[in-house]
Every structure is written in structure tokens, then in C-alpha cells.
Amino acid sequence: MSTLxxxxxxxxxxxxxxxxxxxxxxxxxxxxxAEGALHVDVGCxxxxxxxxxxxxxxxxxxxCDLDAVGLNSLAGRGFETHRLELADxxxxxxxxxxIVAGRPVASITIIDTLEHLDxxxxxxxxxxxxxAEHCAFVLISVPNxxxxxxxxxxxxxxxxxxxxxxLDHTHRVLFSDTVLRQMLAxxxxxxxxxxxxEMTISDQAFPADHPAFQxxxxxxxxxxxxxxxxxxxxxxxxLVRLCTPGPVEAVQPYVERVDEPRxxxxxxxxxxxxxxxxxxxxxxxxxxxxxxxxxxLIVGHKLDVPHQxxxxxxxxxxxxxxxxxxxxxxxxxxxxxxxxxxxxxxxRGRYIVILDDDDTVFGHWVETFAALSTTAPGxxxxxxxxxxxxxxxxxxxxxxxxxxxxxxxxxPSQFDWFEHLRVNYSPGxxxxxxxxxxxxxxxxxxESLTTTEDWxxxxxxxxxxxxxxxxDITAIYRRWVGAxxxxxxxxxxxxxxxxxxxxxKIDNSALILWPVGTTRRLRIMLDNIGVPERRVAEFEAxxxxxxxxxxxxxxxxxRLTAPVxxxxxxxxxxxxxxxxxxxxxxxxxxxxxxxxxxxxSWRLGxxxxxxxxxx
Amino acid sequence: MIASxxxxxxxxxxxxxxxxxxxxxxxxxVERAVLSLGRAAELAFxxxxxxxxxxxYGDSSPTTCLTEAQLTHxxxxxxxxxxxxxxxxxxxxxxxxxxxxxxxxxxxxFILMQNPDVVVSPRLIETLLGAFAVPGxxxxxxxQLPIEHPKDYDPVTGETAWATxxxxxxxxKLFRQLGGFDANTFFLYxxxxxxxxxxxxxxxxxxxxxxxxxxxxxxxxxxGRWQPTNSERYYSAEAALLLAHKWSRFDIVEKILxxxxxxxDEFTSKATAxxxxxxxxxxxxxxxxxxxxxxxxxxxxYASHRYTx
Numbered sequence: 001m002s003t004l005x006x007x008x009x010x011x012x013x014x015x016x017x018x019x020x021x022x023x024x025x026x027x028x029x030x031x032x033x034a035e036g037a038l039h040v041d042v043g044c045x046x047x048x049x050x051x052x053x054x055x056x057x058x059x060x061x062x063x064c065d066l067d068a069v070g071l072n073s074l075a076g077r078g079f080e081t082h083r084l085e086l087a088d089x090x091x092x093x094x095x096x097x098x099i100v101a102g103r104p105v106a107s108i109t110i111i112d113t114l115e116h117l118d119x120x121x122x123x124x125x126x127x128x129x130x131x132a133e134h135c136a137f138v139l140i141s142v143p144n145x146x147x148x149x150x151x152x153x154x155x156x157x158x159x160x161x162x163x164x165x166x167l168d169h170t171h172r173v174l175f176s177d178t179v180l181r182q183m184l185a186x187x188x189x190x191x192x193x194x195x196x197x198e199m200t201i202s203d204q205a206f207p208a209d210h211p212a213f214q215x216x217x218x219x220x221x222x223x224x225x226x227x228x229x230x231x232x233x234x235x236x237x238x239l240v241r242l243c244t245p246g247p248v249e250a251v252q253p254y255v256e257r258v259d260e261p262r263x264x265x266x267x268x269x270x271x272x273x274x275x276x277x278x279x280x281x282x283x284x285x286x287x288x289x290x291x292x293x294x295x296x297l298i299v300g301h302k303l304d305v306p307h308q309x310x311x312x313x314x315x316x317x318x319x320x321x322x323x324x325x326x327x328x329x330x331x332x333x334x335x336x337x338x339x340x341x342x343x344x345x346x347x348r349g350r351y352i353v354i355l356d357d358d359d360t361v362f363g364h365w366v367e368t369f370a371a372l373s374t375t376a377p378g379x380x381x382x383x384x385x386x387x388x389x390x391x392x393x394x395x396x397x398x399x400x401x402x403x404x405x406x407x408x409x410x411x412p413s414q415f416d417w418f419e420h421l422r423v424n425y426s427p428g429x430x431x432x433x434x435x436x437x438x439x440x441x442x443x444x445x446x447e448s449l450t451t452t453e454d455w456x457x458x459x460x461x462x463x464x465x466x467x468x469x470x471x472d473i474t475a476i477y478r479r480w481v482g483a484x485x486x487x488x489x490x491x492x493x494x495x496x497x498x499x500x501x502x503x504x505k506i507d508n509s510a511l512i513l514w515p516v517g518t519t520r521r522l523r524i525m526l527d528n529i530g531v532p533e534r535r536v537a538e539f540e541a542x543x544x545x546x547x548x549x550x551x552x553x554x555x556x557x558x559r560l561t562a563p564v565x566x567x568x569x570x571x572x573x574x575x576x577x578x579x580x581x582x583x584x585x586x587x588x589x590x591x592x593x594x595x596x597x598x599x600x601s602w603r604l605g606x607x608x609x610x611x612x613x614x615x
Numbered sequence: 616m617i618a619s620x621x622x623x624x625x626x627x628x629x630x631x632x633x634x635x636x637x638x639x640x641x642x643x644x645v646e647r648a649v650l651s652l653g654r655a656a657e658l659a660f661x662x663x664x665x666x667x668x669x670x671x672y673g674d675s676s677p678t679t680c681l682t683e684a685q686l687t688h689x690x691x692x693x694x695x696x697x698x699x700x701x702x703x704x705x706x707x708x709x710x711x712x713x714x715x716x717x718x719x720x721x722x723x724x725f726i727l728m729q730n731p732d733v734v735v736s737p738r739l740i741e742t743l744l745g746a747f748a749v750p751g752x753x754x755x756x757x758x759q760l761p762i763e764h765p766k767d768y769d770p771v772t773g774e775t776a777w778a779t780x781x782x783x784x785x786x787x788k789l790f791r792q793l794g795g796f797d798a799n800t801f802f803l804y805x806x807x808x809x810x811x812x813x814x815x816x817x818x819x820x821x822x823x824x825x826x827x828x829x830x831x832x833x834x835x836x837x838x839g840r841w842q843p844t845n846s847e848r849y850y851s852a853e854a855a856l857l858l859a860h861k862w863s864r865f866d867i868v869e870k871i872l873x874x875x876x877x878x879x880d881e882f883t884s885k886a887t888a889x890x891x892x893x894x895x896x897x898x899x900x901x902x903x904x905x906x907x908x909x910x911x912x913x914x915x916x917y918a919s920h921r922y923t924x
Binding site: 290407 | 643644647650651653654658734735736737738742745758760761762763765770771772773824825826828829830831832833834835836837838839921922923924
């Protein structure tokens with residue numbers, strides 16, 4: 001269908017919070033006002049924006065459409081109207097030139113129209129030519145088919161057109177923010193402002209009783225949280241953009257998919273340039289890697305000129321093959337967590353790992369990650385680090401490091417999600433994150449955290465993609481003695497605050513997919529809750545029963561009545577044997593104590609106990 | 616002219632010969648090493664510390680480790696900064712014998728002995744040479760990463776008991792003056808300990824240069840322990856006996872033999888047998904340092920160690 005015919009179903013009134021109101025607000029914000037100039041409304045329908053627009057901007061409204069019903073309505077309200085068919089670029093351009101007829105044009109709107117056309121780019125190009133001749137604004141509005149409600153439905157196999165709305169049955173092209181931007185770039189229209197219409201519950205939120213749409217469900221929270229990680233348009237109902245005509249970009253109106261080959265690993269290394277000796281050491285370790293499919297992003301934090309030169313010299317010193325893989329990215333703002341976001345954003349690799357400038361790595365560090373990636377694609381890759389204390393030494397005019405301890409291995413060989421909920425057992429250089437977490441799910445490091453930011457990131461991401469572990473020790477975390485490090489720079493209070501913040505975040509996150517086996521582990525943990533207390537209580541009850549039996553056997557009256565029991569035995573009776581008391585259960589001990597108290601010996605002794613009792 | 620401990624060996628610019636003994640090394644590991652060494656040579660040239668750098672490979676492998684094409688490739692990496700010699704020994708001369716043979720053909724001020732898979736840091740050559748600015752320094756040793764050797768050194772002067780030739784620099788004049796490595800006694804291990812002690816016995820210092828860094832591709836077990844190979848276990852056991860004998864610590868020899876007999880394994884048994892055979896044959900080295908001025912035998916090591924690996 002190359003033409004547009006709208007019926008009464010599209011007679012929507014003007015409201016400040018609908019697409020007309022948003023469009024007008026944009027035009028007002030940009031002071032689109034020129035006495036006597038035209039405002040051309042392409043695909044105007046009933047033109048319900050006309051009256052408020054004229055009142056607000058003082059322009060001459062001209063409505064253009066193919067549908068006579070809308071045009072008649074406008075004409076009846078006193079506005080100039082023209083029949084316009086939106087077909088190919090040239091015919092649209094010529095038709096609009098004829099409509100304008102040499103009069104100045106201040107602005108053009110095309111609202112809820114492009115999506116009905118077979119070739120919306122042709123119309124955009126024609127509008128651009130007219131706008132360019134008059135230095136006019138072009139305001140475009142299209143429905144957003146990446147509204148989260150469509151995603152929720154599609155996830156469960158539901159895709160339905162409706163009479164009107166985001167999936168109007170007459171729509172020919174489905175728009176998203178990126179589709180619109182691509183088409184605008186192709187057409188030479190450049191967005192200068194946006195005023196999208198947000199709508200949490202769209203006309204696609206049906207059936208309303210579907211768990212995905214019910215606000216109280218875990219499913220709704222999870223899907224909503226996932227959609228929020230995609231982009232900022234999950235609740236956008238209509239994309240409303242103000243454009244100006246400009247250069248035409250040499251791009252197609254659609255995306256040309258290119259799966260560019262990526263290197264394996266991006267190594268993000270934060271530095272202040274103060275430890276050029278350690279930086280040189282770790283770069284030497286990277287020069288010795290058995291797998292060289294990596295790049296190094298040295299992210300320099302607030303480097304003054306001497307420190308910048310020191311870092312640049314280290315890079316310049318590298319052998320060419322490694323120098324070509326190494327980039328210095330300077331960051332002058334933010335805290336040390338900011339550096340990670342900058343580094344991850346600049347990373348080109350399929351996986352991204354943090355390596356501090358005072359760590360060292362073994363020759364199979366990259367190799368082990370690479371091997372893991374083939375067995376668990378997309379998961380976070382984890383190896384193991386040893387720990388060694390170091391201190392700085394200086395002689396012969398050279399500063400360097402001296403190891404002060406053996407290699408400790410405090411970190412577990414396998415990743416345990418539950419244990420990591422309590423404390424971080426995975427130093428940064430032992431974790432390679434798949435790039436999609438940062439670049440597609442938009443999961444970035446929390447810059448409100450000045451420490452433990454890597455732990456927080458692991459907790460935020462591990463539940464989504466899982467963690468694949470290799471037990472190999474591939475790195476050494478170096479712990480400083482007598483020198484500045486993050487452990488000493490930040491106060492205990494700061495560490496504690498960050499620690500509790502990380503825990504609070506994970507406690508409130510809807511973005512956790514618990515690994516398989518979680519329910520079983522939880523069940524075992526719940527089963528074990530209270531077991532020690534129960535065992536102590538049982539033990540104490542048994543000890544009390546034993547004590548009662550023992551008191552009877554050790555009492556003087558029991559001993560004095562021994563002849564009575566001797567007579568009993570001679571008569572064939574079997575009095576209880578004290579030696580077996582320890583093997584009896586608690587209940588059996590209680591029964592024994594009762595039997596002893598009701599025995600002839602004990603009853604005979606009662607008189608003696610009364611006599612012996614002090615008065 | 617015989618060198619004196621009161622003099623400094625440092626000359627600027629110095630002619631440097633780097634030598635490595637190959638035995639079945641992969642081309643990839645050799646190439647990695649050359650790529651870094653060539654850059655270190657370029658920087659040493661630029662700083663005026665060296666006049667030329669020659670890399671000499673001796674190949675103890677059963678068949679050649681490097682093909683002609685691979686050698687051509689390696690020579691093309693730094694055509695103006697690094698000349699590469701290659702000598703196929705057609706026999707396994709071991710570490711000591713291989714280095715002696717390579718050094719015999721050397722024409723340089725210093726020789727830098729290193730394992731063929733060692734990856735040097737860019738400023739390694741300058742830093743190791745810098746140690747010789749101090750009079751009396753006869754040997755300078757690089758720091759290995761990621762596993763730093765635990766033997767102790769003076770944190771102020773860098774003086775240490777011995778230097779490992781995984782990467783160590785020696786003035787060629789001194790090397791020849793001391794007769795090179797004792798290849799008749801040591802095959803793979805302790806040749807460097809023995810040589811270091813000879814350097815010290817001659818009155819020179821052995822310096823550990825912590826700022827001279829090399830990457831040596833050693834790995835740990837998943838439990839974090841050192842993983843010696845079978846040949847390392849055998850040759851280190853044999854060398855322990857021979858070193859103790861040569862440095863006149865006959866008490867240590869007997870203790871080692873006793874320990875091997877009571878707690879040993881197949882490797883120590885073989886080492887014991889070899890030692891006893893040499894004793895019977897009269898081919899043990901002539902003992903030196905009778906007053907124990909240099910040789911150190913501390914808890915099974917040849918220096919005091921800062922920590923245990």
C-alpha cells in the first residue's frame with residue numbers, strides 16, 4: 001500500500017500528554033515561530049493539533065492527507081487542506097512544492113503516518129528537500145514497537161495486530177529508536193530534540209491477567225528488569241523527534257549486519273602512573289603469554305604530565321607486537337570505578353578482564369580463559385589466583401619489588417555463588433566477563449562504590465550468565481607491605497559501607513537467575529537450621545535423666561538397702577543393672593528412674609531419708 | 616690481563632652476547648623470547664649502553680629445534696639490532712657444557728646467559744649492565760616472574776649468594792678467567808650455583824637486580840605447589856651431592872645420602888648410584904673452599920630463603 005487512508009478510528013483529540021501535545025511542546029521549546037509562515041502537517045488526518053498549534057505558534061496551518069474525511073473536518077474548521085498521496089520521493093516533493101507555492105515554511109509535522117507507508121524513507125527524503133529549501137524543522141512521530149509489552153507478549157509466542165495502536169493492522173513498517181535513527185540518517189534529517197511519549201501500560205498489554213503483565217509477579221519484575229537493561233525505550237509508546245535537514249549520510253535505511261571478527265580478550269588495567277615499575281612487570285608477563293589474542297587498555301586516572309610520560313614510556317618500550325595491542329585511555333574525572341566503565345566501553349574483545357597494574361600473571365593466563373570460553377560460551381570465565389606479599393626495594397638507583405612471602409592459595413578452585421554472596425573469593429584478574437554484559441545488557445560498574453566494585457559487578461552478572469571455573473592458578477594477587485594500596489587508601493568505614501551497599505543491592509535485585517541446584521542446596525540449608533540447637537537440647541535432657549538415675553544409685557539409702565535387693569535376687573528377681581544406664585535412651589532412662597523410685601529398696605529408704613533430712 | 620675485584624667491568628658501549636641452550640623448545644616460545652630480546656637490544660643501543668647484541672643459540676636437541684626457515688624468520692625480526700647465531704651440537708651437552716661451548720666462540724664484553732623461553736623486560740639489558748658500574752661486581756642476575764626465586768638478597772645492595780642462569784650476565788673476561796662452568800661435574804643443575812660461588816671465591820660480588828625483570832613460564836599445580844619435572848628431580852638430586860662434595864661439605868654429602876636412603880624415591884636412588892659410581896671411579900670434582908668461606912648449605916638450599924615455595 002503506497003497511499004494512506006485514515007478513517008474515523010484515527011480521530012484522536014489533542015491532549016498535552018499525547019503525541020500532539022508532545023509535538024507542540026517540542027516546537028514551542030525551539031521557538032518555531034514566524035509570522036505568516038506555514039506549518040505543513042503531512043498525513044494530518046483530522047488535524048486535531050491545528051487549533052492549539054496556530055494559537056501557540058501563530059503559523060498558518062496547512063493539512064495534507066489522502067483521506068477526505070479528515071480533510072473535510074479540517075476544512076470545515078477553516079483550515080487550508082490539500083489532498084496528498086505519499087508515494088515516491090519525487091512526486092511527494094513536487095506535490096508539496098505546489099502546495100507551498102512559494103510561501104515560507106517554518107515547520108513540517110508527520111505524525112503517526114510513516115509507519116503506514118511501504119517506503120517511509122522516500123517520504124522522509126522528500127520532506128528533507130522541502131525543509132532544506134525553507135530552513136524548516138521537521139517533526140516526526142512513529143509508534144515504538146520495542147515497547148516492553150510487545151516483548152513480554154512475544155516471549156510467550158503472542159503477536160497480534162489491533163485496529164489501532166502500536167501494532168495497528170495497517171502498519172507496514174515497525175519502528176524502534178534505532179530504526180528511526182537509521183532511516184533519518186539515510187534521509188538527511190538530524191535529530192535535535194526528543195519528546196517521546198512514555199506509557200508504562202500500552203495498548204499491547206493484553207491479556208491483562210497474563211502473569212507477565214501483572215505488576216505483582218516475580219515474572220513481571222524479572223522481565224521488566226531485563227528490558228530496562230536493553231535501552232531507555234522500554235516504556236516509550238511513541239517516538240517524537242524534532243529534526244533539521246542536513247547532510248545525507250551514506251547509509252541504507254536499514255541496518256547492514258556485520259559480524260566483525262573480534263579478538264578474544266580485552267585487558268583493562270587501571271593505573272595512576274605512580275607504579276611504573278609494577279606496570280612494566282605486568283606488561284612483561286603479558287609479553288610472555290602463550291596465547292596473544294588480546295589487547296591491553298591502560299586506563300590512566302588523573303595522570304599529571306610526569307606520570308603520563310612515565311606510562312607512555314612504558315608503552316613505547318614494549319616490543320612492537322605488544323605496543324600495537326596497547327592503548328592508553330586517560331580519564332580525568334570520577335573515582336577508580338569510573339575507570340572500569342571507560343575501559344569496558346572501549347574494549348573490543350569478546351571477553352573483558354580487569355588486571356591491576358601491580359598484579360602478575362602466569363603464561364597460561366589468557367590461554368586458560370580461551371580454553372574455558374570454548375566449553376562454556378557466554379559465561380563468566382573464572383580461574384584462580386595465588387596471593388603473595390611484596391614490598392618496594394631500591395638499590396643501584398633502581399626501584400623494584402621484593403616478594404616477602406610464599407604463594408598462598410586462599411581462593412577456592414571452583415566458583416560458588418552462595419559463598420560469593422557473603423564475601424568475594426574472586427580477584428578481578430581471575431574473571432573474564434563476556435562483553436555482552438556491558439555492551440548489550442548495559443550492566444556497568446556502580447560508580448557510587450569506591451571499593452568492592454568488582455565484587456558488586458560479579459554478583460550483578462553471575463546470576464544472569466553463570467560462571468565457568470578452571471582450577472588452574474593463573475595469576476598472583478600481590479599484597480603490599482608498607483606501601484599505599486586500595487586496602488590502605490580507603491578507610492575501614494568506607495570499606496564497610498561499600499560492603500553493605502553491595503549486599504543491599506543484591507538483596508533487592510530482580511535480575512538474579514539462580515543456578516540449577518539452588519533449590520536443593522536451600523532445602524539442605526533449611527533442613528540444617530536448628531539442628532545443633534536440637535542436638536544440644538536432646539543431650540541436656542539425656543544428661544538430666546542420667547543424673548537422676550545416678551543420684552539414686554549413689555544415694556546412701558540405696559546402698560543401705562542393698563541387702564533387700566540381694567534377697568530379691570536370691571528369690572529370682574532381676575533388679576536394674578546400673579552398668580547399662582549409659583547405653584539407654586533418654587526415655588529408657590526416665591523409665592528406669594521411675595522403676596527405681598517405685599522399687600521396694602527406694603520405698604524402704606524413704607523413711608531413712610526423712611530421718612536424715614535436716615529440720 | 617687478569618681482572619681485579621677493585622675494578623669495574625662496565626664499558627660503554629659494551630659488546631653483548633646473549634646465549635641460550637635449546638632442547639626441544641617450541642618455535643612459538645623461542646619467537647616470543649626473540650621479540651622481547653630484540654626490543655631490549657634496541658633500547659640498549661639507543662641509551663648508549665651496548666654497541667652490538669648477538670644472540671647465540673646452541674641446540675642440544677636430538678634433531679634441530681629450529682628450521683632454516685624459522686631462523687630466517689627470527690633473523691628478520693630485528694635485522695639491524697640483533698644478529699642470531701645457531702649451532703647444532705648434535706648431542707646433549709647439558710646446560711653447563713652448552714654454555715661453555717657457546718662462550719668459547721664469543722667475542723664480547725659481556726655474556727647474558729638465559730633460558731631460551733625467557734621473555735625479557737624492555738630495559739633488562741641496561742639494568743643488568745648497570746650493576747657492573749659498582750667495582751667488584753662479577754655477576755648480575757635478573758628477577759624472574761611470575762614466581763620470584765625465594766633466595767635471599769641484601770635489600771640495600773642486592774648482594775646474593777648465587778645467581779641463577781635462567782637469566783644472568785657475566786663479563787666474558789671473568790667467565791674465561793674462572794674457566795667457565797664445571798661441565799665435567801654438572802649437567803643441568805647447580806652449574807650456576809657452582810659458578811656463582813667461584814665468582815665470589817675470586818672476590819667478586821653476585822648481584823640480584825630486582826629491577827631487571829624477565830618472565831619465565833613456570834606454573835603451579837592447582838594446589839599452588841611447584842611442579843618439578845622428572846629430569847629436574849633427578850638432576851637436582853645428583854647435583855646436590857656433587858655440589859656438596861666439590862665445596863668440601865662432606866658432612867652434607869653423607870646427610871644427603873642418608874636422607875635419600877631413608878626417604879628417597881627412584882630419582883634420588885639413581886642419583887645416589889651415579890654419585891657412588893663416580894666416587895669409585897675417582898671422577899668426583901676436586902674439593903674447593905675447604906674453610907667454607909663461600910659455599911652455603913642451608914636446609915637443603917644454597918642460600919637462606921625468604922620463604923618456601
